[in-house]
Amino acid sequence: MKRIILILLITIFFILKADAQSVFSGFENGIGLRQYVTTTRGMGLGGTGLAIRDSTALNSYNLAAWRYIDNTKINISMRYTYVSTDLSIQKFSSSTANFAGLKLAIPIKKKRWVFGLSITPYSSCNFSYILKFQNTSRPYEENVYYEGNLSRAQLGLIWSPHERLALSLGLNYFFGAIKDRYYLIFNDPAIVDNFYVIDYQFRGPGIGTGIHFNLMKNLHVGGFLDLKPSINYTLVRRSQVSLQEEETITKTDFPLFGGIGSSYQFHPQWSVNADFAIQNWEKGLNNQKKAENIEKYYQLGIGIEHSHIRGKTKLFLNKFDTRLGFSYSNMGYLVNGNSIKEYAAHIGFGIPFFHDHARLDLAFIGGIRGDKNETLAEETFFKSFISISAGELWFQKVR
Amino acid sequence: MSKYFLLIILLFLLSSCSEDPHQLIVNVYNEEVPGVVKDTTLLVMSDTTYFKTSRVNTQFSLRIGLGSIDSLECRPIIRFTDYSTIPDSAQIDSAWIHLDGNNSLSKGNASPIAARLHPIGGLWTNNLDEVWNDYTQNIDRNTLLAELQISPDDTNNYTFTLNDAGLDLVRTWADTATTPDENFGLIIDFDQADFIQYFSAINSGGDPVLLLQYSLPADTTVYWDTLLANYDAFIYEGGFPRQPNRNYASSLIEYHSLLNFDFSGFLASNNNEVTILSANLQLPVDLNYSLLDPLYDISNIVVLKLDTLKSDSLVADSSTGLFARLNYWSDDSSYIEIGSNDNRTTLSTMIRQELSTGKTTAAYIISVIDDASNKSSRVSHEKEQFSYLSFFTYRDPDVLRRARLNIEYWVPAKPRI
Numbered sequence: 001m002k003r004i005i006l007i008l009l010i011t012i013f014f015i016l017k018a019d020a021q022s023v024f025s026g027f028e029n030g031i032g033l034r035q036y037v038t039t040t041r042g043m044g045l046g047g048t049g050l051a052i053r054d055s056t057a058l059n060s061y062n063l064a065a066w067r068y069i070d071n072t073k074i075n076i077s078m079r080y081t082y083v084s085t086d087l088s089i090q091k092f093s094s095s096t097a098n099f100a101g102l103k104l105a106i107p108i109k110k111k112r113w114v115f116g117l118s119i120t121p122y123s124s125c126n127f128s129y130i131l132k133f134q135n136t137s138r139p140y141e142e143n144v145y146y147e148g149n150l151s152r153a154q155l156g157l158i159w160s161p162h163e164r165l166a167l168s169l170g171l172n173y174f175f176g177a178i179k180d181r182y183y184l185i186f187n188d189p190a191i192v193d194n195f196y197v198i199d200y201q202f203r204g205p206g207i208g209t210g211i212h213f214n215l216m217k218n219l220h221v222g223g224f225l226d227l228k229p230s231i232n233y234t235l236v237r238r239s240q241v242s243l244q245e246e247e248t249i250t251k252t253d254f255p256l257f258g259g260i261g262s263s264y265q266f267h268p269q270w271s272v273n274a275d276f277a278i279q280n281w282e283k284g285l286n287n288q289k290k291a292e293n294i295e296k297y298y299q300l301g302i303g304i305e306h307s308h309i310r311g312k313t314k315l316f317l318n319k320f321d322t323r324l325g326f327s328y329s330n331m332g333y334l335v336n337g338n339s340i341k342e343y344a345a346h347i348g349f350g351i352p353f354f355h356d357h358a359r360l361d362l363a364f365i366g367g368i369r370g371d372k373n374e375t376l377a378e379e380t381f382f383k384s385f386i387s388i389s390a391g392e393l394w395f396q397k398v399r
Numbered sequence: 400m401s402k403y404f405l406l407i408i409l410l411f412l413l414s415s416c417s418e419d420p421h422q423l424i425v426n427v428y429n430e431e432v433p434g435v436v437k438d439t440t441l442l443v444m445s446d447t448t449y450f451k452t453s454r455v456n457t458q459f460s461l462r463i464g465l466g467s468i469d470s471l472e473c474r475p476i477i478r479f480t481d482y483s484t485i486p487d488s489a490q491i492d493s494a495w496i497h498l499d500g501n502n503s504l505s506k507g508n509a510s511p512i513a514a515r516l517h518p519i520g521g522l523w524t525n526n527l528d529e530v531w532n533d534y535t536q537n538i539d540r541n542t543l544l545a546e547l548q549i550s551p552d553d554t555n556n557y558t559f560t561l562n563d564a565g566l567d568l569v570r571t572w573a574d575t576a577t578t579p580d581e582n583f584g585l586i587i588d589f590d591q592a593d594f595i596q597y598f599s600a601i602n603s604g605g606d607p608v609l610l611l612q613y614s615l616p617a618d619t620t621v622y623w624d625t626l627l628a629n630y631d632a633f634i635y636e637g638g639f640p641r642q643p644n645r646n647y648a649s650s651l652i653e654y655h656s657l658l659n660f661d662f663s664g665f666l667a668s669n670n671n672e673v674t675i676l677s678a679n680l681q682l683p684v685d686l687n688y689s690l691l692d693p694l695y696d697i698s699n700i701v702v703l704k705l706d707t708l709k710s711d712s713l714v715a716d717s718s719t720g721l722f723a724r725l726n727y728w729s730d731d732s733s734y735i736e737i738g739s740n741d742n743r744t745t746l747s748t749m750i751r752q753e754l755s756t757g758k759t760t761a762a763y764i765i766s767v768i769d770d771a772s773n774k775s776s777r778v779s780h781e782k783e784q785f786s787y788l789s790f791f792t793y794r795d796p797d798v799l800r801r802a803r804l805n806i807e808y809w810v811p812a813k814p815r816i
Contacts, residue, residue: 026815027428027815030816031816085421087423090425094421128420128421129420130420130422131423131426131433136436137807138436138676142433143420144812145420180812180814180815182812184436186676188740190677191740191744191747191807192676192677192744192747192748194674194676196434196674196809196811200816235814235816237811239672240674240809240811241671241672241673241751241755242755243755244755
């Protein structure tokens with residue numbers, strides 16, 4: 001057990017690593033690309049998952065759905081992303097692998113009270129590029145690294161007053177930093193190459209709630225609402241004249257973020273899911289800066305799942321879960337007045353082990369983001385998620 | 400279960416990767432985001448010239464000068480104090496003093512100097528200034544030791560043949576009864592000169608030499624010995640004519656120009672946020688009132704950062720290496736500038752240092768220093784040459800003849816958030 005705790009701490013340290021490169025993540029006024037990953041299972045189902053009944057995996061947003069676990073569960077996810085960017089007259093690609101989330105849930109009273117914590121990516125910025133300035137008296141190139149991400153840590157308490165209903169209350173803490181690094185290279189001994197860093201730091205608490213409700217037989221609905229957190233936004237720069245580090249601290253917030261979803265099991269092995277999540281960024285960071293290039297972020301997803309059969313089965317497709325889905329997102333940025341939209345097809349698999357007490361989930365997503373004619377750039381991406389959900393009995397007495 | 404998590408951690412560490420930046424042919428971002436490189440020219444706001452009243456100690460100069468130009472007069476003084484190689488019983492029969500020519504400074508056709516050697520009447524190696532404030536009181540012009548016509552030449556070697564008085568003096572110096580402190584040496588004097596002939600000095604590789612021919616009792620062999628000079632220097636007095644409305648930088652007779660630049664407008668127009676990338680000082684020169692040693696030309700003209708300014712004096716920041724050389728002529732020889740890359744970056748560093756203190760003005764000193772090619776030691780006064788450069792002042796009606804600072808700077812990137 002101590003080893004698990006140690007691994008968790010190491011994981012928390014590494015979870016701040018940046019995501020795959022996206023030209024859209026470097027746009028002004030925003031905090032990069034919003035990250036919305038319910039579970040790896042949900043990512044195979046079109047980015048849904050708010051209402052899914054799951055006794056193994058842990059949902060990142062709707063903690064109320066954790067009520068179905070019957071022992072301590074831990075879920076750890078990582079992802080690989082490949083992005084191919086098309087700027088009409090040039091193309092390039094990049095890929096990155098990193099963590100996608102960590103969750104731990106501990107039932108205090110079986111099917112009644114669950115305590116848990118999670119750390120999930122909130123937004124991500126990662127785009128490195130070179131600008132060459134040739135038409136000046138002093139040609140130079142500027143290497144720009146815009147990297148960083150914001151994460152949300154959540155301490156949650158889940159209460160299930162009735163077998164059909166669960167409510168959750170979460171204490172959120174948002175944290176993270178984005179670094180904007182500039183390397184000016186002149187290839188000229190008359191000029192000292194220059195280095196400049198702008199550090200954007202965010203941290204602050206918030207409150208989140210969730211609900212999971214068994215509306216009728218085989219139909220579940222769920223949702224979450226993250227209230228506006230109170231964020232300390234710190235801008236750190238080293239003055240190029242005084243050479244002193246200058247900090248500007250601003251009180252701000254992130255917009256309300258909410259989502260709702262449903263899951264209907266229409267056959268013992270088949271279920272369909274649909275989710276919708278939205279966050280209105282039109283006012284930017286609490287109107288601190290006029291932001292004409294950002295707008296609502298939202299995601300709509302649908303998915304269908306074929307579940308495995310417990311116990312021995314001869315049919316191959318019954319040995320594991322198979323998922324398909326589709327998602328549509330508005331990324332929350334405008335380019336020349338045009339929204340950046342994302343379309344993606346999802347496929348996923350769930351492979352149970354340890355007698356269905358644990359599961360290995362895989363999800364593969366392929367999609368397109370932006371339109372090179374309307375939004376300057378178009379990104380074709382491929383993402384894969386892998387997560388392990390497992391557990392063991394903690395604190396509760398074995399009867 | 401722990402094993403599985405450990406495996407995932409390892410997988411993560413192995414698979415995590417980052418990408419090199421891509422060159423963007425099309426900038427998809429706001430053009431203000433990456434900042435911009437610009438350049439500007441600041442004309443000198445005010446300038447003046449300071450005179451350094453104390454003398455330069457020439458004892459460690461690698462050249463000693465003889466002669467006169469403008470109203471400056473130079474006279475070498477030399478001591479030969481080591482006769483340990485001469486036997487006590489030696490009879491000195493002849494003696495010569497040999498000097499290696501090391502370039503000359505003149506303004507045109509020069510007449511030869513009738514140089515004379517005279518004995519010196521006081522010890523001068525400990526406190527040169529005190530002894531030589533009135534050097535005529537310390538030499539015996541009535542005793543002639545040798546004489547020679549010196550014509551201007553870069554490499555000629557000059558040999559003085561000592562007369563009987565000179566031989567007697569050398570014999571006294573070689574006598575073991577004479578202590579080195581009683582050996583005051585000799586001076587090379589003259590009455591009339593219109594150029595300065597330089598000779599190589601001690602430690603230059605062409606040291607002054609005392610050549611002796613001697614014999615020993617009951618021995619018909621003629622012996623020779625060569626003694627290197629142990630102390631040398633040259634005394635100087637006089638100066639050069641200064642023109643009104645001109646600033647000067649000179650050596651020996653030390654004048655230093657002080658240039659003041661106002662950065663406030665430049666900073667204000669850039670929201671007080673710029674990175675000085677490179678700087679070049681261009682200093683128009685009035686060649687009609689300048690004199691440059693052909694051996695050095697402008698190689699030792701530098702710009703220094705002002706440290707302290709008082710009503711009648713200024714102190715330069717003599718931090719090791721913190722100066723920029725103004726050693727390039729413009730194509731039309733109308734101004735000198737900082738031509739080399741490393742010196743332009745040095746000047747930009749000096750400007751950044753000044754602005755980092757919160758000041759919006761900066762003052763720089765134009766000086767002639769000793770060995771500007773060596774940045775590993777602190778700056779010191781030039782002692783090997785006599786030169787002066789005349790600069791137009793900030794009041795000159797022709798703006799192009801005023802000192803100016805060309806700055807290249809970067810307006811830093813704007814915050815995206």
